[in-house]
Amino acid sequence: MSNRTDRGGLSRRGFLKGAGVAAATTALLDRSVEALAQENKESRSVVGPGAVAITLKVNGQHKDFQIEPSATLAEVLRVHADMTGTKIVCDRGSCSACTVWIDGKTVCSCMTLAMDARGREIKTIEGLAQGEHLHPVQEQFIEHDAMQCGFCTPGMIMSCANLLERNKQPTLDDVKQACSGNLCRCGTYPRVFEATLAAAKQMKGGNGNA
């Protein structure tokens, strides 16, 4: 998925640069520490170690947390916000089970620092439905049996629903592209295609052509 890499801001690596200068010097032999410090001063202030207070906007609500600056968004959602719909599997950006949206784009929340999600719109699986009213992708996943054990399902749905935000008339290839990073060991993929295309049809303006 093209926007998966387009996280912007701080990644785990970025965090190391920002907060762990001293510890990371061995890895930075070819760049002077001073230059790096200068870069840091310009870009962001050093935080941690130790918990810091942050506010995140999750599913439209502002929530306050005391977190280690190294905490990933996935961790903060699951452990601090008790929002366990988002799953962690590989914890390194290669399965997409932890997919959430930030400012309307899908990201792997295990590869995103919570610090970096400050001031941005975070949407999780818990925020996809409007109360009791499920999102069409959710509805069609049920309709088309697009889940088995369900562990990959929240991430898969976040990827598919995001596609429909961007593209009202997706083709089968678009769907494949959108969830190319989402692993499902139960092998529900063909059902995911069907469900997503049906959801596109269900949403106004889509014709679900494949």
Add this chain to the structure above:
Amino acid sequence: MGAIGQNIPHDSARGHVSGESVFIDDMLPARNEVFVDFAGSPVAHGEIVSIDTSEAIKVPGVVAVFTHPDVPGHNVFGPVVKDEELLAAKEVVFVGQPVVLIAAESRGALCAAKKAVKISVKALSPIFTIDDAIAKDSFLGPPRKIERGDVAGALTSAKHSFQGTLVIGGQEQFYLESQIALALPGERGQMTVHSSTQHPTECQSIISEVLGVPFNHVTVICKRMGGGFGGKETQAAGPAAMAAMVASKLRRPARFFISKDDDMRTTGKRHPFKMIYRVAHDDRGVITALDVQMFSDGGCTMDLSYSILERAMLHADNAYFIPNIRITGRVCKTNLPSNTAFRGFGGPQGVCNVENIIEEIAARLGIDAIEIRKRNLYGVDDRNTTPYGQIVRNNMLPKLFDELPRSAEYQRRRAEIDQFNRTSKTQLRGMSLTPVKFGISFTKKTLNQANALVNIYTDGTVMVSTGGTEMGQGVNTRVRQIVADELGIPYDSVIVTATSTDKNNNTSPTAASSGTDLNGAAARDACVKLRERLADYAATQLCTGEGGLNGSPSSVVFRDGFVFDDRAPNDRRMRFADLICRAYIDRVNLGERGFYATPGVDFNRETGQGHPFLYFTNGVACSEVLIDRFTGEMRVARVDLLMDAGQPINPGIDRGQITGGFIQGMGWVTTEELKWSLNGELWSHSPTTYKIPNISDVPEIFNVELLHNPDNAVSLYRSKALGEPPLLLGVSVWTAVKNALSYIAPAGEVATLDLPATPEQILMSLTRLVRGGASKVVARR
């Protein structure tokens, strides 16, 4: 209309799509909870010299560390043979084997403490391969044999015979939810453990033994698993016991949690096999004799290896009648994590061997392999006895071989592929059709039993529990459908609760595709008993003699939420809920326990003869692949699959099982390669290095159909178990690759190919063939 046969969505569908479904790690922290993990052996084989935990205990947040003398009860356990240690005492037998148990307040502290543990080991020489194990006579358990006819005679007298070796790789289960357990200490030594396990009863007994308390002190609960695939049949017990041990020692709730990487590094996988075979056949490719020696890599301990080898041997024939056959088997002992169950349970390896042989016969005779398969297929009236003496009944194989090639347009596409391969210099196409005849039942007779508890509440709603654990396969959904129909109430009036050893005791693992067959039958039994009792009572309520109608239990019908007398269905009726309410007031027992034991199954391990399976599930798949001749890269272009599902209880869920199983099988034979370092450390321990099928690997054309088979009278509602059989059809992708390679093999030569057929493997095989002489494409037939 009844619920059975309907496409009812998965029991947990709504929870899964909304993120509400609770998996164990989603359970909010219990008050005062600690996290548990272990530090493991640094080497594959050695004697422990010392264990130094002094630094680890100093890590801020670490609560306690434990080693083997701290185990309150037995440190040694095992599902069949007691040869596993919870915490290694003297000897370590694989890299990462648990040695020190750590409890900490946070996951961060746990990580730091793991690194601070120092385990010093005097290394002993390890064994990592089947060949090495054979050379060093390193085996687990005695040899096994199944034999029929005069194999030696048939092999020597045959006009055509050849021998070969097939190397089959393992497979990581890769359930998305890693092994996990949450233990909650109770009163007077009691313990409740939430475990992601396919076998709560075994977890219960192992925890009891580790804690040194009676079984009735331990309750194991499994609400659902984020995938199991066999990997949580026996190997969930270790983590559950570790959590329980810490909880018992500290009197605090304890959550065992390991990363995906550590889970992959330290748990068992599908067994690699080495097959050494000699086969004889006639001019038409009909197999007259087969002698196969199977060697499986059991890893460091027995686990379920013996039963897995047994199932591989019982599937050495797959769908073919082989008059003279000898199958011998041994489990090799190596210094790798103990290999364990994985969907198919040895069956896939057994089947792969004979399908490979068929491809080779086809290549040698220059006859399309589909013809060879048809000629060897089990017959309906004769040629229908398996090597172990069971007769193949309700044999759908001929019908499947009749229907699928037609719908898949086999002949037309074969001609096209012949033509394509004659002309293309850059690509190769291949196509193959393989069948499956999978035996349904546990080969261990005792396990073919189940119990279920059905409780009716006074508002007419019903709660059911069985020993079947839910891992996505839909056992709970099917049980709900069964109970709803048996009691004649709406599906929504029934719920299935978490599997728990305090409600259902002495249960079998949810495995061998038998989850619904066994547990559904037990639930039905409970419903039948309840219905009989309620019919007696209803007869007194519906007809009191007025209007000349006397109460008659046999006339009472339960349907659509009503109970009525079928002699006067319109006026002698009441709501099910009203009947229940009255029955309660009149003190009628409204709960029942059902029981089921599969009839007629029996198998004698010593003689290798018997009737191990209640029935067989059949299917066929035809796969077409496209190979890049320069890189070995391979794509699955089309798959047509036809499965005999009997009369499905839930066609939608069944279809999902079929597609998912096939995709998993396809992964095993193509991209999933386990790579170990020379020191026995797993290199491919995350999805970054271990490649399970992703969305782009799904065949471009993928047709899945169910064969209508109303004649299957032996099993539950004439349905057929489908959990494992479709996985074995993934083999058709591998044989299709082999078929593609056969197009460039010099005449009379056979392309060799290990499994999985990774691009690397394919490229090596291509290179061998091209170097071996004729690089020119030869047309088949």
